[in-house]
Amino acid sequence: MTDAPKRTPLFDLHVELGGKMVDFAGWEMPVQYPMGIMGEHNQCREKAALFDVSHMGQVMLKGENVGEKLEAICPQVFSSLKEGKARYGFFTNDAGGIMDDLIVSNAGDHFFVVVNAALRHQDIPHMKASLEGVEVTEIFDRALIAVQGPSAEDVVGGLCPAARDLKFMETAIGDIDGVACRISRLGYTGEDGFEISIPKDKAIGIARAFLAHEDCEPAGLGARDSLRLEAGLCLYGNDIDQTTSPVEANLSWAIQKRRREEGGFPGSARIQKELAEGTMRKLVGIRPEGRAPARQGVEIQNLGGDTIGQITSGGFGPTVGGPVAMGYVSAGHDRPGEKVNLIIRGKAQPAEVVALPFVTQNYKR
Template sequence: MSASNIKKTPLYDLHMELGAKMVEFAGWSMPINYPMGIMGEHHHCRNKAALFDVSHMAQVIVRGENRAKAFEALVPSNIDGLPVGKARYTFFTNDEGGIMDDLIVSNAGDYLFVVVNAAMRDQDIPHMKNNLTGCEVIEITDHALLAIQGPAAESVVAKHAPAAADLKFMETMEVDFLGTTCRISRLGYTGEDGYEISIPQGEATRIAKILLEDENLAPVGLGARDSLRLEAGLCLYGNDIDATTSPVEAQLNWAMQKRRREEGGFPGADRILKELAEGPTRKLVGIQPLGRAPARQGVEVVSMDGTSIGQVTSGGFGPTFEGPVALGYVASEFAAPDTDVQLSVRGKLLPAKIVKTPFVQQNYKR
């Protein structure tokens, strides 16, 4: 991608002012880290609060009288029964039962508010437009999206919008935020308490600067966002889930409510319901390398008798965990916690074990 084609978020100039190191990500110029560095930013989020620019994500409004029921034809989650002001994690599935993308759907009352991954917007938005019969699908291109994550997130945000303190995990509302109407949702991608705030793009820099006046809040880039989500055991689309992996293999059964499991009626239901009943042949698991060397994506997982049983999909150093952490798929008979395995790293077999996730306790406000 040429430099002239790379898109910039409304906060690009602020990132430069704050000394960010910028990289191309999903066609956008995004901060990978600031002068504090990835390790410092990671700890700041875990201990205080972090400000992430996630404006590259696609924000979409779906209108129409039967919008929730129509949406259920594309996902295996309960959208028709989602109360007003609630958000739900779900995923588009394909006819083979694979995951096309994961997303957040919120019931905003008169419409559904949908946030999909930046790299998948050119697939997801046409997918919705072509399949949500009787619905209007509108991408919101004039709003930024900021995430404030960490134990101090509530104090940082509620100072300017007191009602935000009353939101629980996966709840959403529109409020007056520093003089402009914003949608605040209590959710995130770090395992910590926090919010995502959809802000008119012309107000985004002003609001971000005011928020950053709080000594508990620091700007944090994509580098720490990845180490935070990995410690929290959260899937990254394109690594841990993709169009070939099923929700059951990815151990996302919790995102498919009982009614949908019983009724089906979504793409790939035959495979998914069969795997729910009989179990999948492989599962996504936490993997802890027992040395200091991290296991990166693509590393082969090997049984103790030397048989190839799977592959690492995400891996790196966990700053809070204080050691290497990884996610990967292994044959189901090896997926139990405390199973000893080996990792084939640069021709050497290194010891590891299967562990429960998350690696670091999640701190959502239930």
């Protein structure tokens, strides 16, 4: 017998709004609403969309020198992360692969960490075992809502004026309808927006208040995936995994200079070597020339018929107006403009290597 999927605090609202519910990482989540994936995608690009991301793991780290201790298991600099600032990071394993990617925020008296839903069972024991003297507490009594898009500041700021003052990758406690919420200016769509941690018994009321804004509509997992793909953002389990190094995945920007030079994190020997000498493969953007989308697992060949890589994520890009994909190709084939073939249902389909992202990211710096 398998466990029944868990439900987020917003489940009843999803059903009321006509959400099509699916099992995702052990959670019953809306893949789309009556507006449809294309409409929800465009809503986020043009106005604002509300996503339920309560399935993500929310974790509180308390103790002395938490940032410094995190540096033993992550290649990022966290010891000097200022209060009110958030940073993208990842756990690496001893082979230099990525165990999971995450957002770490300095919340003042503790660090607030958000990990991927499917990996909380790995990440939380990993932190408990590795962070000596740090109290690691998973938060089960809060929902997590993302409001994303060019109108997100008006939607959230209309209820919490202090949110307007936050810049990209900043976080603060704000009052929304009399409820203390953690508001972080970040997201997974390439658009400006916020992720808001809310007491679970207040989540539906606050979600309704956001959705009452004329520019805000609900959006599901389908639009979230097409938005992040157009923005060139990696999905754990597709574009990055335990075998992928940050250098291969074009995530070197997330390793600060001191850590690149000093090392001292799991897998640092491989990662420092790749930073210095390059990698055997690289994550690239791919634009199929036809209308057929290239899904995960599609083989990439050079024009001579040799296999040079594989698609890791792909689908239709509504903003781009055609299919878009990401995948790994052998070193030397990663330059934008290189013509390749994608083997889709046994037939070679022409495509081109392109620079990421497909759509310009619109964060508020």
